[in-house]
Amino acid sequence: MTTPPAPPLRLVVRRRGREGQPLEFSLGVPSDLACVGDAVELVALQCRAGPLSMRRLAFNLRTALAEALTNAITYGSRRDPAKVVQVRVEVTVQAVVIRVQDVGDGFDPAAVPDPTVPANVAKEDGRGLFVLRHLVDQVTFNPKGNVICLTLRAG
Amino acid sequence: MSFNLRKDSKGVVVVGVDGQLxxxxxxxxxxxxxxxxxxxxKKFVIDFSRTGYIDSSGLGVLVSLSKKIREQGGDLRLAGLNEDLQTLFELTKLDTLFSILKTPEEAVAAF
Incomplete structure (x- = not known):
């Protein structure tokens, strides 16, 4: 079975990051899980000049962003391709900050079960938020729970 | 990204994951x-030697496949995990669910 091609993505640079200014860009991602891989690569490519090591850029940023986008598309947009998940990224010398916003009703992150307790280890899903929390330096949500903000500090 | 399947002389199917899962x-x-x-x-090895990252959906599909293969009397082993991927399996405690070997050759030989 071949994965269908993902729709094209368009990245908007909001600030170019010259002369010590932060680089800021945004990306609208259609709520199609086939778009996740391309969206992650586009963001990672733009972050290459930032403060993260190649290893953290290759693994931590990519995996964490894939988790955040998958959650937003699956639970926020209910996989409706007409709904767009907004990604906004700021790259400074101190950190990369990624904000992912969906149009859903939000959720309570404290209510998500621990996937590592014996009863849950063999389940097929439920690990996304847990994995994400371990890969970045800070995770915050807005009160509604439809915006997640990931901070990866320099290094 | 792609998946390459090859069957070795012992009948073990080795699946290479290029890029990401x-x-x-x-x-x-x-x-x-x-x-x-x-x-x-019946015997499967997933080789992650050329894999950059795996998200939780990828982990979930490995759990699902392992169950289905065991139901048919077979076994699924993992190999070639780099340090970050190994840590991911340890964090999620999936290292307790899978047989993980250093190289695909070792995983095949262990059958």
Whole structure:
């Protein structure tokens, strides 16, 4: 079975990051899980000049962003391709900050079960938020729970 | 990104994962392994030597495949995890669920 091609993505640079200014860009991602891989690569490519090591850029940023986008598309947009998940990224010398916003009703992150307790280890899903929390330096949500903000500090 | 299947002389199916195993391509991996299982293969090794990252959907498909292969009397082993991927399996406690070997050659030899 071949994965269908993902729709094209368009990245908007909001600030170019010259002369010590932060680089800021945004990306609208259609709520199609086939778009996740391309969206992650586009963001990672733009972050290459930032403060993260190649290893953290290759693994931590990519995996964490894939988790955040998958959650937003699956639970926020209910996989409706007409709904767009907004990604906004700021790259400074101190950190990369990624904000992912969906149009859903939000959720309570404290209510998500621990996937590592014996009863849950063999389940097929439920690990996304847990994995994400371990890969970045800070995770915050807005009160509604439809915006997640990931901070990866320099290094 | 792609998945390459090869069958060695002992009848072990080795699946190489190039690039990433994530929500967008996990179904493709699942189908390829299930087709091989239906074709009579029982011993599987997933080789992550050329894999950059795996998200939780990718982990989930490995759990699902492992169950299905065991139901058919077979076994699934993992190999070639780099330090970050190994840590991911340890964090999620999936290292307790899978037999993980250093190289695909070791994983094949262990059958």
């Amino acid at each position: 994530i929500v967008g391509n996990r179904q493709e991996l699942k189908q390829k392994v299930l087709d091989a299982l239906e074709g009579g293969a």
